[in-house]
Amino acid sequence: MADNADLATELMERRLAGALANRPAWIGYDPAVTDCEDCGDEIPAARRQAAPWATTCIECQGIREQRAAQRR
Structure with a gap:
């Protein structure tokens, strides 16, 4: 049976994985894009x-x- 520390670690790992999967596209932006x-x-x-x-x-x-504000 998992203790609180194990549960907290698992929760942090899930949140980190989710944040990395949903990170903004601009992180890998191309400075040559001008249009x-x-x-x-x-x-x-x-x-x-x-x-x-x-x-x-x-x-x-x-x-x-x-558009994003209208969807809220």
Whole structure:
């Protein structure tokens, strides 16, 4: 029978595995990506510098955030 320490370790391992499986896609971002993946327009240099993981332009990111807020 498992004790509390074993149960806690198992829970932490599950949560870590889940967090790693669901980590943001930008962790492996390609800095050479300069075009928005939604509309195809160039992502402005200022946005790429401020958020190098960004894969969308400001306008498309705003649309994504609005859609996500509507789903809540």
